[in-house]
Amino acid sequence: MSESTKNGNGAPHVELRRVTKRYGTVTAISDLSLTVEKGSFTALLGPSGCGKSTLLRMIAGLEEITAGQCFIDSVDVTDVPPAQRRIAMVFQSYALYPHMTVRQNIAFSLSVAGAPRKVQDERALEVARILQLEAYLDRRPAELSGGQRQRVAIGRALVRKPEVFLFDEPLSNLDAKLRVQMRLELAKLHADLRTTMIYVTHDQTEAMTLADRIVVLDKGTISQVGSPLELYNHPANKFVAAFIGSPSMNFLAADLAAAIDGVASVALQGGRTARARVRTGAKADGPVELGVRPEHLALVSPSDATAAFTGAVVIVERLGSATILYIDTPAGQLIVQGEGNLSAKPGETVGLALNETNVHLFGPSGAAL
Amino acid sequence: MDRREALSRGLGTMLRSKRSEYVTAAVLMAPFVVIYGVLFAYPTIKMVQLSFTNAPLIGPGKWAGLDNFWRLASDRLFSVAIWNTIYFVILSVIPSTLLALVVALGVNRLKGWMQSVVLAAFFLPYILPVSVVFRIWGWMLDKDFGIAQDAIAPFNNGQHLSIFRTIPLFMPAVALVTIWWLLGFNVLLFIAGLRKISSEIYEAASLDGASRWAQFRRITWPLIWPVTVLVFTIQLILQLKIFDQVYLFAQGGRVDATMVMVQYIFKQAFQMNRGGLASAASLVLFLLIVVLSVLEFQLLRARGAR
Amino acid sequence: MSASVETRLDAPAAPGSRRLARMRHFDLVGLCVTLATLALAILWAFPLYWGVVTTFKPEDEVVQPGVQLWPKDFTFENYGHVLLQTKIGIWYLNSLITSVAVTIIVLIMAAGAGYAISQLEFPGRRFFWWMILASFMVPIPALIVTHFLVLNQLNLINTLAGVVGPQLIAPVTVIIYKQFFDSVPKDFREAAVIDGATDFQLLFRIYLPMNWGITTALAIITFIGAWNLFLWPFIAVSSEDKMNITVGITQVHDAFGVQYARDLAVAMLAALPVAVVYLIFQRRVTQAIMLSAGIKG
Numbered sequence: 001m002s003e004s005t006k007n008g009n010g011a012p013h014v015e016l017r018r019v020t021k022r023y024g025t026v027t028a029i030s031d032l033s034l035t036v037e038k039g040s041f042t043a044l045l046g047p048s049g050c051g052k053s054t055l056l057r058m059i060a061g062l063e064e065i066t067a068g069q070c071f072i073d074s075v076d077v078t079d080v081p082p083a084q085r086r087i088a089m090v091f092q093s094y095a096l097y098p099h100m101t102v103r104q105n106i107a108f109s110l111s112v113a114g115a116p117r118k119v120q121d122e123r124a125l126e127v128a129r130i131l132q133l134e135a136y137l138d139r140r141p142a143e144l145s146g147g148q149r150q151r152v153a154i155g156r157a158l159v160r161k162p163e164v165f166l167f168d169e170p171l172s173n174l175d176a177k178l179r180v181q182m183r184l185e186l187a188k189l190h191a192d193l194r195t196t197m198i199y200v201t202h203d204q205t206e207a208m209t210l211a212d213r214i215v216v217l218d219k220g221t222i223s224q225v226g227s228p229l230e231l232y233n234h235p236a237n238k239f240v241a242a243f244i245g246s247p248s249m250n251f252l253a254a255d256l257a258a259a260i261d262g263v264a265s266v267a268l269q270g271g272r273t274a275r276a277r278v279r280t281g282a283k284a285d286g287p288v289e290l291g292v293r294p295e296h297l298a299l300v301s302p303s304d305a306t307a308a309f310t311g312a313v314v315i316v317e318r319l320g321s322a323t324i325l326y327i328d329t330p331a332g333q334l335i336v337q338g339e340g341n342l343s344a345k346p347g348e349t350v351g352l353a354l355n356e357t358n359v360h361l362f363g364p365s366g367a368a369l
Numbered sequence: 370m371d372r373r374e375a376l377s378r379g380l381g382t383m384l385r386s387k388r389s390e391y392v393t394a395a396v397l398m399a400p401f402v403v404i405y406g407v408l409f410a411y412p413t414i415k416m417v418q419l420s421f422t423n424a425p426l427i428g429p430g431k432w433a434g435l436d437n438f439w440r441l442a443s444d445r446l447f448s449v450a451i452w453n454t455i456y457f458v459i460l461s462v463i464p465s466t467l468l469a470l471v472v473a474l475g476v477n478r479l480k481g482w483m484q485s486v487v488l489a490a491f492f493l494p495y496i497l498p499v500s501v502v503f504r505i506w507g508w509m510l511d512k513d514f515g516i517a518q519d520a521i522a523p524f525n526n527g528q529h530l531s532i533f534r535t536i537p538l539f540m541p542a543v544a545l546v547t548i549w550w551l552l553g554f555n556v557l558l559f560i561a562g563l564r565k566i567s568s569e570i571y572e573a574a575s576l577d578g579a580s581r582w583a584q585f586r587r588i589t590w591p592l593i594w595p596v597t598v599l600v601f602t603i604q605l606i607l608q609l610k611i612f613d614q615v616y617l618f619a620q621g622g623r624v625d626a627t628m629v630m631v632q633y634i635f636k637q638a639f640q641m642n643r644g645g646l647a648s649a650a651s652l653v654l655f656l657l658i659v660v661l662s663v664l665e666f667q668l669l670r671a672r673g674a675r
Numbered sequence: 676m677s678a679s680v681e682t683r684l685d686a687p688a689a690p691g692s693r694r695l696a697r698m699r700h701f702d703l704v705g706l707c708v709t710l711a712t713l714a715l716a717i718l719w720a721f722p723l724y725w726g727v728v729t730t731f732k733p734e735d736e737v738v739q740p741g742v743q744l745w746p747k748d749f750t751f752e753n754y755g756h757v758l759l760q761t762k763i764g765i766w767y768l769n770s771l772i773t774s775v776a777v778t779i780i781v782l783i784m785a786a787g788a789g790y791a792i793s794q795l796e797f798p799g800r801r802f803f804w805w806m807i808l809a810s811f812m813v814p815i816p817a818l819i820v821t822h823f824l825v826l827n828q829l830n831l832i833n834t835l836a837g838v839v840g841p842q843l844i845a846p847v848t849v850i851i852y853k854q855f856f857d858s859v860p861k862d863f864r865e866a867a868v869i870d871g872a873t874d875f876q877l878l879f880r881i882y883l884p885m886n887w888g889i890t891t892a893l894a895i896i897t898f899i900g901a902w903n904l905f906l907w908p909f910i911a912v913s914s915e916d917k918m919n920i921t922v923g924i925t926q927v928h929d930a931f932g933v934q935y936a937r938d939l940a941v942a943m944l945a946a947l948p949v950a951v952v953y954l955i956f957q958r959r960v961t962q963a964i965m966l967s968a969g970i971k972g
Contacts, residue, residue: 401803514737
């Protein structure tokens, strides 16, 4: 399956062409093709084991590509060692050399290449300034906080002036608040440098906030590629629909009754019907699933004609900024997200209305209709 | 290399230039290969080969088939050596292991500098060269002026006793010296093992009303068993190779009566100039060690698993 | 065994509570155990103490009946005699040279081989690893005959180099290095590889420096082992000039019969360097012993 992240402006910066990755008898990735646009921030998003790290490492040269090719800037780098690919990588664990100072860590690649001390110090200082690490140049990693260590890891990558930055879940070792802060810094870094960045994460929030293009991976294949809003509004399949967005989308079993002019009506369990926009010519040879996001369900009075569902409120979660309701309906349990000061009580019977443009239908195979 | 092996070795199937890797490996392995080839592989093979010849220490010899082994079998001195070695092992390894555990239990209760000092008292002998140990104990047990004679005389009709010249006392005395010398090593290992046992287990047992002895039997002993086996195995293999102390203390006396296996090899090779025979004896020693240690390890491990 | 529980107990209703309550007041058994341990420690330290103290007594006091725990006549004359009249200086030098040589060569060999086996792919890797594990089983004393032969062929009998040779077989050191290198997280290797480091740079700038402690510990214990070795130097060397000190002190024979204090003095001098090394580097020695015992287990 081939998906492109091109905007149509010239050759892609990084391209994986029909790559397969096998470990002995286990095939992790099969015939996958992927392009990354120059200067873009591309996220490889997916759950554990989906192959996102493997893909990143293949681009880096840390994993051999069993079959297929990898191109960076139109040069075939499939057999080129990592050091010569003009890439730099930030590891999940940062991999900072504990016995070296921050300066030595940052300048390590220069020192390995035999650059004179003066050059090493200059470049390290330059990078430290960008990342606000000047004060820490002579400290050891053990003396730094998590956020500072991460910046040193980025610095070590920066100093090589790479063509492509690779990030392997760099924020997962940080606590929640720090994560938000570092996300901002990464976004700013990308805006400043405009270098191509490929970012692996399992956290859809990170992907949504940082990336211009997200590649969603599922068990070694690409599920969908698109901008964050594309994935949010037009998920190509149930996997993407469920993965993106928090709280995640509601899914209800349904039967396709008819599909006319891009609008389908489905029969829900419990007798109600609903309508959804679908592609022309969409067909289903089996039961379908109706998907609607919690934020797209509106509370109405149970007797309201527009109510697609009625049910009893089971649990109310108040976050302050929003309220999350768990509602039992004949069609299934639904999660609804509403305003922070929504008035609702457990046991109350409510009605839920939805807009057919915000309703998704997924066929038996999971693909969107 | 399959994925499991690659992952278990912590390597990805990383892109490497094979040729440069081989060259690097060759350079890094070269010292090892040379040393092991010349000083281990070749000597081991040569030993096996020599044991089937009648060679003197230096120089070639003729093929002699199993002659050397028949000679060993019928040589009384050889059986004495084997027996003495085993006798010595029994005398030194078992008490040394058990005593070390007891000492470790005691030392583990101490804290701070007192623990360090006491530990050093037990461990310092281990650092001493064997000849120094020989001198110290030769002096302590000296027939004429040794301080130990003051303790022995009352049991010997008021007379001094030459410990190392009294054949039945020789091995026990050397075993005692060896235990004094090496106990610290065992104590160290036991202490490390004891420290791994969480104190919470003891606290829970105390709350359940277990007496100290019950705590030892039911908690300490089973949990420390792997260390006990380890210590015992190490000492067993070590003492089967005994030479230094026995040789030193036997000097000037009836060396043959208290001979041990390595000593036998030494005598045949360097005093009787029988290289082939000595090699055969070496081979026997090697096999003895392998068999005994494997047997012992399996037995003790099986007992522990029970 | 914890004494802490006993002091933390409130009035328990559990069975055996009376016994526990009694123990809370006075831990008699515990005290006895501690005293016994201390007593045994004193007993254990006595022989060494006695040996040292004897070296500071003049010979005539040494052979007097009765026990003198401290010299009536404190003297250095034994040491004086030993230092001036025996070859102890040469023996010290020999021991120093051979021990340092063994230590350096073993460390270089073991770090190199340990790294190669741990991190590199090459034909024969597994074979060498098995050979190392196998060399455990073969007892070095069983090889004295063929070692003598080999070194004789190389004309190294009765030389310091010959003394060094067989001591270079140190499977434990290789195994320890290999295991340590194995445990370095592969992230470090990958990061350095991306940065362009060669394997040599990896070894000397990352793997070895990341934990100098191991190297120090191994160096110390190899040194002590080489210093204290008796059997092989005894076999390999016949002239007093080439002896190491451990062998040399057993060769001291006085024309005037047994001189206890002097024999002990020379022994104490032989032990002094390693004892000092131990007392200074106690932690490292302990660490090295744990490591090597872990291997054998």
